[in-house]
Amino acid sequence: MSDAPATRLLLAVINDPEKLDEILSGFLELGITGATVINSEGMGRLLSHDIPIFAGLQTLISGSRPQNRTIFSVVPEDRVEPAIRLLQDVFGDLNSPATGILFTIPVDRVVGLAPELGDAETPI
Numbered sequence: 001m002s003d004a005p006a007t008r009l010l011l012a013v014i015n016d017p018e019k020l021d022e023i024l025s026g027f028l029e030l031g032i033t034g035a036t037v038i039n040s041e042g043m044g045r046l047l048s049h050d051i052p053i054f055a056g057l058q059t060l061i062s063g064s065r066p067q068n069r070t071i072f073s074v075v076p077e078d079r080v081e082p083a084i085r086l087l088q089d090v091f092g093d094l095n096s097p098a099t100g101i102l103f104t105i106p107v108d109r110v111v112g113l114a115p116e117l118g119d120a121e122t123p124i
Contacts, residue, residue, distance in 0.1 A: 006077040012102040026086040035073035
C-alpha cells in the first residue's frame with residue numbers, strides 16, 4: 001500500500017465560460033496546479049438543434065448554442081471541499097438551473113502527474 005495521499009477526480013461543467021479564469025486562478029491559490037479544460041455541450045441543447053423530433057426543446061433553451069467548459073482535475077482529497085466551495089462562490093448555488101454541475105470520483109491510481117499527487121509507479 002502506498003503512502004501517497006488519497007485523490008479524487010473533480011469534474012465540473014460550467015455554463016459561464018467567462019468565469020473560467022477566476023476558477024483556475026482560485027485553484028492555483030488552493031494548491032491545485034493541474035487541470036484539463038475542454039469545450040462541451042449539453043445533451044438538451046444538442047438534441048434541440050440536431051434531431052428534429054426534439055426541436056420543441058428549443059423553446060425551453062433560449063439563445064444560441066454556447067459552449068460550456070468541462071474541467072477535469074486530479075485533486076488531493078484534502079483540497080476537494082475547498083475546490084467545491086470555490087466553485088460555489090464563483091457560481092452561486094449549483095442547484096439553480098443553468099449554473100453548472102460538479103462531481104468527484106475516487107482515483108485509485110495515477111501515472112504521470114506531479115510528484116505531490118503520488119509516485120508515478122505506485123497505486124494511490
